[in-house]
Amino acid sequence: MDDGAAITGQDGQQGAAWHYDGRSATRHAVRVAPTGEGFTLSGDGVFSGPHRWSDIAALDGTRGRSVYGLNGLAGWRLIFEGPPPEAFAVHLPLPARYGRWVDRFGLTRAAIGFTAIAAGFVALVLSAPSWIAPFVPRSVENRLGDAMIGDFGGRFCRTAAGRTALDRLATHLGAEAAGVRSVEVANIPMVNAVAMPGGRIMIFDGLLKQAKSADEVAGVLAHEIGHVRHRDTMAALIRQLGLSMVLGGLDGNVGALVSGALSLSYGRDAERAADVYAIDALRTAAISPDPIAAFFDRLGGGKGGEKLERATGWISSHPVSADRKAAFQNSKQRGKTYGPALSDADWAAIRGMCRADPKGAKASGFSW
Known part of the structure; x- marks a missing residue:
């Protein structure tokens, strides 16, 4: 399988990252290579993929690391020391800060939407009883x-x-x-x-x-x-x-x-x-x-x-x-x-x- 060109990070190294396959506690050093709609991971004695970009979920990291999981496979991890390579990051979802659809639309737009919905609900609560009561x-x-x-x-x-x-x-x-x-x-x-x-x-x-x-x-x-x-x-x-x-x-x-x-x-x-x-x-x-x-x-x-x-x-x-x-x-x-x-x-x-x-x-x- 042709993995294509490896993704190069800001430090000039080719997509260096750590990987856990979700089946063992072994940490593997891997390289990340794009495959059009996704990517593969390869290293000494390990090959994983291809994985679709849409199946990747951003997780919370520590000490500046960028951590990603794979939907449907608990324990699967892809970890970059620091931010991920730019060519890789453009395909990945941003970390969920407030909730999926809030992050999707942005906090300001979501807040405006919440306010409008709340105002509509309050108006309904205040007005509806007057026409419901007679029934x-x-x-x-x-x-x-x-x-x-x-x-x-x-x-x-x-x-x-x-x-x-x-x-x-x-x-x-x-x-x-x-x-x-x-x-x-x-x-x-x-x-x-x-x-x-x-x-x-x-x-x-x-x-x-x-x-x-x-x-x-x-x-x-x-x-x-x-x-x-x-x-x-x-x-x-x-x-x-x-x-x-x-x-x-x-x-x-x-x-x-x-x-x-x-x-x-x-x-x-x-x-x-x-x-x-x-x-x-x-x-x-x-x-x-x-x-x-x-x-x-x-x-x-x-x-x-x-x-x-x-x-x-x-x-x-x-x-x-x-x-x-x-x-x-x-x-x-x-x-x-x-x-x-x-x-x-x-x-x-x-x-x-x-x-x-x-x-x-x-x-x-x-x-x-």
Whole structure:
């Protein structure tokens, strides 16, 4: 076989290299000679090849050596002291630094590609749930919500008078048509209310204690009904893989339940849409939007708080409180007669549910 001309290295020697055949530990001094699409190795008592350039893999070397292996034959090695001869190196793959296809395209191009793919994935994760959620059967969402909430660690407060008044208010705000299955008061000292899967809404006792009037609570409740109407909670669960919340909520840890409930982030568009629903519901029910506007003013901390909210608004899932306040204020209709959301007796019954319910009062202790 004609091996052709031997490859000459930078030192003028003909392709001097070391070779291990993969079958024994003997090191052979060999010369490298091209054969068109590959090369052969020859030396005293050894001949190897022809080998195709495409079958050679660059390996990590030590002490400046260049080491190559042969695909399909473990232990086969070709070693040059220092860099390989240029005429040999032009045919060989570069050492894999980041991975085959990254090395093939280059680190910069690969990084740009990774960034584009990641951005596309993030966009899909953020947008897909909003159009997937409506296709989730209501029965599935209802079971999920029931499993997540249960009796909320025994912290639901229920009295006959309070239950009747709360149901009357929810019905007045279009809860049934929106798909709301229940509205509960939970003995949790937080100024908040949340919409959970399956049309379940919870109003925390802390909100009832801090509210200035039933009209404020009506505005907050209407907002949560809007989330149920738009199935925002189901979209949030899809986005956050909410099954982990279900598992966390089944261990009886109320702190974990509340944390899970409050971690549902709907995004600014969903929050604005829920506010629009609340504005329409209050208008239909002839409840003044001024009290809920005042609530948002207190929530935002006035003008000083508005500056901070606008400065940090890019990390918030809610619109700026001042903008929400303005939206409700601007919805007030001139000449329209507004009435109270509840009678004084009904409002007192709802506010006093957790004090009047022995079970709820017993569960008043709360810790994270």
